[in-house]
Structure formats: structure tokens, C-alpha cells
Amino acid sequence: MDDRFETRLRDRLRSLEAAVPPETRAVDAAPGRIRRSTVHLVGVPSIGLAAGLVIVLVAVILSSVAPKTAAPAPAPAPSQPTVVMGPAGFPVSIDGQTVYRFEDGKTWESLTGSFLVAAGAPYGPLSCPVAIPSPAPSAESDLFSGCPDVILGYTDSLQNGDFSGIGVAPKGLPLQAISGWGGHVVVFRAHTHDPEAAQCEPADLARCEAALVVESIVWPYLPLSIDGEDVYRGSDAWGGELEKLNKSFLIGGLVRMSEGNLLSECKSSAAARKLAISCISPYTTDLGGAWIAPESAGQLTNGWVVVVRAHFDQTLAAQCPADIRYECQQAVVVDSVVWSSNPYSSNGATPTPYRQVSPVVTPPQVGTTASSAGPISGVSGP
Amino acid sequence: MEAATRLTPADARELETAFSVHMPWLRRRIALIVGDPDEASDIAQEAFARAVEKWPLGSRDDVARWLAAVGIRLAIDALRRRRRWRFLRLHETDATWALDVDPDLWWAIAKLKPAARAALLLTVLDGYTQDEVAVALGVRRGTVASWLSRARDELRPLIGSSEDGR
Numbered sequence: 001m002d003d004r005f006e007t008r009l010r011d012r013l014r015s016l017e018a019a020v021p022p023e024t025r026a027v028d029a030a031p032g033r034i035r036r037s038t039v040h041l042v043g044v045p046s047i048g049l050a051a052g053l054v055i056v057l058v059a060v061i062l063s064s065v066a067p068k069t070a071a072p073a074p075a076p077a078p079s080q081p082t083v084v085m086g087p088a089g090f091p092v093s094i095d096g097q098t099v100y101r102f103e104d105g106k107t108w109e110s111l112t113g114s115f116l117v118a119a120g121a122p123y124g125p126l127s128c129p130v131a132i133p134s135p136a137p138s139a140e141s142d143l144f145s146g147c148p149d150v151i152l153g154y155t156d157s158l159q160n161g162d163f164s165g166i167g168v169a170p171k172g173l174p175l176q177a178i179s180g181w182g183g184h185v186v187v188f189r190a191h192t193h194d195p196e197a198a199q200c201e202p203a204d205l206a207r208c209e210a211a212l213v214v215e216s217i218v219w220p221y222l223p224l225s226i227d228g229e230d231v232y233r234g235s236d237a238w239g240g241e242l243e244k245l246n247k248s249f250l251i252g253g254l255v256r257m258s259e260g261n262l263l264s265e266c267k268s269s270a271a272a273r274k275l276a277i278s279c280i281s282p283y284t285t286d287l288g289g290a291w292i293a294p295e296s297a298g299q300l301t302n303g304w305v306v307v308v309r310a311h312f313d314q315t316l317a318a319q320c321p322a323d324i325r326y327e328c329q330q331a332v333v334v335d336s337v338v339w340s341s342n343p344y345s346s347n348g349a350t351p352t353p354y355r356q357v358s359p360v361v362t363p364p365q366v367g368t369t370a371s372s373a374g375p376i377s378g379v380s381g382p
Numbered sequence: 383m384e385a386a387t388r389l390t391p392a393d394a395r396e397l398e399t400a401f402s403v404h405m406p407w408l409r410r411r412i413a414l415i416v417g418d419p420d421e422a423s424d425i426a427q428e429a430f431a432r433a434v435e436k437w438p439l440g441s442r443d444d445v446a447r448w449l450a451a452v453g454i455r456l457a458i459d460a461l462r463r464r465r466r467w468r469f470l471r472l473h474e475t476d477a478t479w480a481l482d483v484d485p486d487l488w489w490a491i492a493k494l495k496p497a498a499r500a501a502l503l504l505t506v507l508d509g510y511t512q513d514e515v516a517v518a519l520g521v522r523r524g525t526v527a528s529w530l531s532r533a534r535d536e537l538r539p540l541i542g543s544s545e546d547g548r
Binding site: 229 | 403446542
């Protein structure tokens with residue numbers, strides 16, 4: 001099949017699709033306000049009653065769970081939550097729901113259902129002192145901290161310049177999704193008393209009940225889609241799936257600049273200097289964990305949360321020296337910034353490039369068996 | 383109300399998010415098949431209502447693909463019903479939005495069989511393979527291949543000739 005034909009056809013279909021007029025009827029989840037066109041009701045008697053019931057069901061469900069301001073609209077991105085910022089530079093409530101601090105475990109550990117908790121995101125997993133085989137699947141292995149471990153930090157430890165915290169349940173949000181925010185306070189939706197705790201051995205029950213399971217990242221806000229196009233997360237670039245895309249895509253996350261080292265391979269390769277993250281100094285740039293090609297990193301501002309249109313340049317990557325070709329192949333080349341926010345500016349702090357520090361693991365503070373919970377002792381930082 | 387009672391609060395939140403995220407593009411995609419944006423809204427809502435009954439569907443990608451497949455199947459059904467109810471043929475006024483933007487392309491895809499049109503959209507816009515389209519539309523792979531071949535043959539002069547004029 002002719003690629004140019006396919007590309008042209010796709011572009012014109014997309015233009016046509018983009019011309020569909022926005023929804024003008026009320027579909028804001030109030031029963032009775034979602035109406036079907038009369039002519040279509042006449043034409044589709046077989047669905048009329050059933051669909052009506054189902055649509056009302058959707059409306060009832062949505063009206064019971066949606067904030068009044070969260071009605072779907074033809075906006076380029078879903079409505080942002082209503083955030084009340086606290087003096088420490090992170091939210092104290094989101095959409096009216098209290099945001100607990102991670103270090104104040106006593107306030108959230110006994111809550112039922114999910115809640116919001118502000119914690120410091122880690123840079124990566126704790127390394128293990130020795131190779132530890134993966135445990136057999138079990139409720140305990142889903143809920144207990146293991147090794148490598150996912151540690152969330154106390155919000156005040158970030159402000160103090162070190163990173164101390166406790167482990168969270170492995171079954172929650174994967175490390176890749178969390179570490180893209182490493183070194184910054186993030187608000188997570190999480191829960192304790194996970195239903196799977198009931199399957200734990202009696203001796204482990206209290207520890208299982210106390211395990212914190214992270215469900216999602218609620219703040220800083222990052223759109224899930226823009227104009228109907230999905231926004232990949234920076235962490236999505238880790239798996240190699242994005243590299244297979246033969247087209248530009250939207251990808252978003254926190255812009256972070258960290259200290260880098262200029263490799264000798266960079267001197268001899270123009271391709272590497274354009275693409276390899278190791279070929280920029282003194283700071284390298286990543287977007288929620290995705291490596292940003294040096295040639296396009298200048299478009300991004302440290303500490304901002306952005307969505308960019310980007311692509312991979314595998315043709316140029318093939319010209320990189322073999323030793324760092326993988327960096328070139330994984331380099332996200334930014335075409336343009338399409339959405340941005342500066343969530344960490346409210347405390348007046350000017351974001352500066354960060355230096356990774358070794359985490360300081362402190363005793364866990366959740367549950368009634370605090371002495372036995374938490375990460376494996378004696379591990380060292382990355 | 384069975385679906386409502388079995389949904390957990392987390393499910394309901396996911397549902398709300400999914401509705402916000404997926405409804406706009408699903409509606410636009412369906413409008414390319416049925417022409418009428420209002421009818422596209424109805425069909426997209428119906429696809430979403432079916433998603434509620436199956437919820438949770440899985441990952442974000444799973445949700446999008448599930449909605450695309452079900453939404454497009456419902457759109458095809460709607461067009462078939464129009465044929466049965468002859469007074470409900472495709473009206474020019476349904477698609478003034480398309481005629482304003484790219485009338486040649488609109489009429490070209492409007493002439494395709496609804497299922498062929500759907501197969502074309504699923505492959506060209508959503509990147510579905512022919513096998514996946516076959517599963518989504520409940521037909522054999524060879525049928526899909528035949529639809530796509532004919533569709534491209536019919537569109538090729540239009541897309542090709544338009545390049546010169548653009």
C-alpha cells in the first residue's frame with residue numbers, strides 16, 4: 001500500500017473529523033436532559049426503550065459521581081479539578097476532598113475507601129543488597145513492600161533536601177508512573193484495607209490491612225487527551241512501544257533537568273549530539289521519565305508540567321555510535337509544546353535542576369504492626 | 383439499576399473520567415459514519431451505556447478500543463435501520479459540516495457501504511489491523527480485505543488528484 005496515499009487519506013479524514021460541530025445538546029448527566037433526536041427514536045424502536053433506560057442509568061451514575069463542574073464539554077481537555085493550595089506548595093484539598101500529608105499516617109491509615117494523600121515521589125526503586133528472587137504470587141507479595149521497593153517520601157523530607165519515607169504496596173501504581181515525578185510532591189489517590197488483605201495469612205493480616213495501595217496521580221493535573229488525541233505519559237516511553245509509532249504523538253509529564261555527564265562518543269557524532277541524552281551538559285532533560293533529545297530540550301522549562309507533540313527519529317538514531325545508540329533510539333524529539341502549567345510555582349520557589357540523593361528509609365508509621373512493616377532494612381539508595 | 387449498584391466508587395470515578403476523555407472523539411468518529419452529529423451523540427452515548435454494563439473494561443487503551451469497536455458497530459446498525467426505514471435515508475443536511483470542509487471526500491466515503499466505511503476508519507484513523515477489524519465487525523478477514531481494497535481503489539483518484547490542486 002502506498003504510504004503517501006495512506007498519509008494523505010488519514011490527514012484528510014482527520015480534518016473532516018475535526019470539523020464535526022461540538023455537542024450543543026445538554027448531556028451533563030442530569031436524567032431527562034439527555035435526549036435522543038425524535039427522528040431517530042421513530043426509526044429505531046428496537047433500541048428506544050432499552051437505550052433510554054441505559055442512558056438514564058448512565059446519567060444517574062454520572063450525576064452521582066461527577067462534580068457539578070465536570071460535565072463533558074467540547075473542550076480540548078477534561079476540566080481541571082478545583083485545587084486549594086496550602087502554604088507548603090501542594091494542595092490541601094482537591095474538588096473539596098481533603099489532601100492528607102503522607103507523614104501524618106494517623107490521619108489516613110484508618111480511613112475506609114480511597115483518599116488523597118500528598119507524598120514525595122521517588123526517583124527510582126531502592127536497589128537490593130543481593131539478588132532476591134521474585135516471591136510467588138500471593139496477597140502478601142501484592143501488598144508487602146519487596147525489593148526492589150517503591151518508597152514514597154514525606155513531604156517535609158523533600159523540603160529538607162533529603163528523601164525519607166516508607167514502602168507502599170507493589171500492587172499499586174507502577175514505579176515507572178510514579179518516578180516520572182521523582183523529587184517532587186505529588187497527590188495520589190490511594191487506599192488502605194485493600195480487599196486482597198483478607199487473603200493474607202492471619203499473622204500478616206494487620207500488615208496487609210495497613211498497606212497503602214496507590215491508585216492514581218491526581219495532582220499535578222495532566223490531561224489524558226487533547227482534542228480527542230490520547231496524551232501518553234513520559235513513563236510510557238520506557239517500554240519501547242512508543243518507538244514503534246511512525247507518527248507524531250502527544251506526550252506529557254514533569255520537565256526535569258538533572259546533572260549530566262558529557263560522554264566522549266558525543267564528540268564524533270553529530271547525530272548523537274542531536275539525540276542522545278548523554279550529549280548535553282551540564283543538564284539533561286526528561287519529561288516524566290522520557291528522555292528528551294538535546295536538540296529540542298531548549299523548548300522546555302524545568303519544573304513545568306507540559307504536553308508536547310513529539311516524534312522519534314530512528315533514521316538519525318541509526319547514525320549514532322553503537323555504544324549510545326539506544327539513547328538515540330529512545331530520544332523524544334519535541335516538535336512543539338501544546339499544553340503547559342506551572343503547578344509548583346505557588347510557593348514562590350524557582351525550580352532548579354535537581355541532584356538525586358540517596359533515600360533515607362525511616363520506620364513505617366502505618367498499621368498496628370509498624371515494627372514489622374516497611375522496606376527491607378539495610379538497602380542502599382540508587 | 384444493577385450496574386449502578388455493583389460499581390464501586392473507584393469504578394464510578396474511572397467512568398466519569400472515561401466519559402470526559404472518550405466521548406468527544408468517539409462522537410466525532412461516529413459522525414464520520416452516520417453524518418448527523420446529533421445521531422452520533424446518541425450512538426456514542428449508547429456505546430458508553432454498554433460500557434457501563436461491562437465496567438471495568440481494563441486499561442485506558444482497552445476502553446478506547448472497546449468504545450471504538452462498539453460505537454462503530456452501533457453506527458453501522460443505525461445505517462442499516464435507515465435503509466429498512468426508507469424515510470430515514472442519509473440527508474444532505476445531516477452532514478453540512480462535512481460538505482463545508484471536504485465535500486469530495488465526504489461524498490466518496492458516503493458512497494461506501496457502511497461497514498466498509500467503518501473498516502476504513504478503523505484501519506486508517508485508529509490503526510486497527512484487518513484481523514482486529516474483522517473481530518470488531520464480526521466478519522471474516524477476507525471480507526475486510528476486500529472492503530478496504532475497494533474503498534482505496536475508489537478513493538485513490540480523489541486523494542491523488544487532490545494533491546495536484548493543493
